[in-house]
Amino acid sequence: SQELEQSPQSLIVQEGKNLTINCTSSKTLYGLYWYKQKYGEGLIFLMMLQKGGEEKSHEKITAKLDEKKQQSSLHITASQPSHAGIYLCGADYNTNAGKSTFGDGTTLTVKP
Amino acid sequence: NAGVTQTPKFQVLKTGQSMTLQCAQDMNHEYMSWYRQDPGMGLRLIHYSVGAGITDQGEVPNGYNVSRSTTEDFPLRLLSAAPSQTSVYFCASRLDRFDEQFFGPGTRLTVL
Numbered sequence: 727s728q729e730l731e732q733s734p735q736s737l738i739v740q741e742g743k744n745l746t747i748n749c750t751s752s753k754t755l756y757g758l759y760w761y762k763q764k765y766g767e768g769l770i771f772l773m774m775l776q777k778g779g780e781e782k783s784h785e786k787i788t789a790k791l792d793e794k795k796q797q798s799s800l801h802i803t804a805s806q807p808s809h810a811g812i813y814l815c816g817a818d819y820n821t822n823a824g825k826s827t828f829g830d831g832t833t834l835t836v837k838p
Numbered sequence: 839n840a841g842v843t844q845t846p847k848f849q850v851l852k853t854g855q856s857m858t859l860q861c862a863q864d865m866n867h868e869y870m871s872w873y874r875q876d877p878g879m880g881l882r883l884i885h886y887s888v889g890a891g892i893t894d895q896g897e898v899p900n901g902y903n904v905s906r907s908t909t910e911d912f913p914l915r916l917l918s919a920a921p922s923q924t925s926v927y928f929c930a931s932r933l934d935r936f937d938e939q940f941f942g943p944g945t946r947l948t949v950l
Contacts, residue, residue: 735878757936768842768928768941769881776936814880816939824869824888824935825896830880 728752730817732829739805740837747800747832749815757818758798759826760789764811772800802834810836840864844929844942851919851949859914859945861929869932870912871896871939872904874925881928887912888935919949 731750739745749758757776761769773782775791775798782789786803802809815829845860863870871886873896883896885904893904901923903915912931916923926946930939 732880759938761941766944766946768943769930769939771938771940774938816881818936824932825871825883825886825894826939827883828873828881830878 729827730815730829732815732832734832735830736833736835738835738837741806742804745802745805745834747813747815747834749798749800749817749829751796751817753796753819755791755795755798755817756820758791758795759816759818760798760800761814761816762811763814763831769814805834805836807836807838810834842929842931842940842942844927844945846945847943849945849947851916851947853919853921853949855919857916857919859916859927859929859947861912861914861942862910863912863929863931863940864910865931865933865940866909867931867933867940868909869935869937870906871930872902872912872914873928873930874898874923875928875944876925884914884927916947921949923947924949 760772763769773789778793778795780791788801791798812831814831816826842863868889872884873881882898887893887906929942932939
């Protein structure tokens with residue numbers, strides 16, 4: 727989506743290393759969502775951010791939303807093979823009325 | 839709760855054939871959406887619904903029809919299948935318009 731840019735497109739890291747995935751919106755977000763997808767499966771909800779400056783953590787995954795509510799980052803600490811998959815950010819805008827926009831996804835490979 | 843269910847899981851069609859992808863949810867969610875996922879392109883919204891009897895077009899609606907006669911069901915109809923419709927299709931539902939989405943397992947469609 728041109729409204730929502732996700733980077734990098736793919737990432738290969740050694741097990742134990744930290745990594746960051748970014749999601750940038752062309753306009754102010756109402757809500758930002760992070761999902762994870764294993765190959766051939768549906769999407770699993772990770773976290774939702776709504777307030778500027780908000781930060782949430784789940785196990786070794788931390789997501790932040792910047793103060794301007796236009797950029798979010800997903801940080802994984804001490805990556806494990808179980809973290810491998812596709813990470814997608816999704817966005818809601820104030821005028822959306824029920825429809826979301828998604829980034830193109832980041833494919834994460836964790837080498838043991 | 840079964841969550842969001844989709845049938846079939848796999849389907850092969852010939853160009854010009856029509857078919858319906860089924861989606862059902864048992865969470866009493868008002869909002870439902872259909873997405874297609876192509877390699878490197880994230881999720882693109884096809885159609886969405888904000889309640890029974892109300893549907894609207896998303897980003898890529900051409901060649902697809904939807905209806906929402908009940909809260910639970912949101913079928914997607916391919917009118918005359920084309921090879922460009924080869925994709926993985928996901929159905930999702932959410933309680934409110936600014937809320938996490940629950941995704942089905944997907945339907946992998948190939949059009950020859």
